[in-house]
Amino acid sequence: MAKPNYTLKDKTLNGLGNLIRLLPTGTVFIYQFLNPILTNNGHCTIINKYLSGILIALCGLSCGFSCFTDSYTDNEGTTHYGIATMKGLWPTSKSMDTSSYKISVGDFVHAFFTIVVFGVVTILDRNTVDCFFPAFESTEKMLIMVLPPVVGAISSVVFMVFPNKRHGIGYPSN
Template identity: 35%
Template structure:
């Protein structure tokens, strides 16, 4: 017995087709927000500045002994340079030019100042989109605070400037970095930044 092809075609058209993506559950949405916030937090503190500080700190402080005033001056200079580096790198940004190459620059009030391209690689209108904003300065200040917390955790720096701390000072030095980390983490999650600083991977805007 022959099968009518028109009937089989009609049956196929009656089958439901899932053309739309399934809606995300509240748990999946929360997990996505958590990972996105963690990415913003990871971009807050430049790893290069922290690594430089951790490598040079034992050498300059002589394992925390700071024999002379010169060691304390050099240690303070190291802290200042690393803190300034954290501040400036938070104001840096990266983008792809018309040729697909990654360009780097610093945000200014008039736009982005490209440091590795003679013509800038962007039109004035496009460069103005990368202008300096208040949230950039806010993140730069948070980066300095986080770096200060890292420095307070470094026993070489603590022993250099405070060889014999009191019990109250020890308690404060143990709790203050944790408080700084918690507060800055919450602020970064509430006020995220879209900057892709020098050394950080690019993502779609």
């Protein structure tokens, strides 16, 4: 069987698709929507800090959890979604063998770096910085300017070494 030739355009679009799958769009939207409310636009009281911290933690967990979800299409053409386990997908259809969907080291690597990238997104948010670190000096602002490209470069290399093979909830299987 001949191996298909992929053009630069195909590889670029595939890489862009993998980047989009890195952070669940719904999770980032919820964070961007609720964060100004919970941080009181950066003018936080102690309750705002707790609520914003809970939001960041829940969204980070959602990003990490999404790395362990997958989908498959059964013999009848129905798409099923599940959570990857040591034995395969759960829940699973009795008519389909899902043992090839077992958790791998790459899933944990993806989850870790997805959470790190979400952390960078939160640090780039002005309301979050003003809420948790109101006295940021110019030297610390340099960290915020340097951190995203560094994390992006490291994450890109790691995701090339551990390509994402999962089609999580909301992403169709090929």
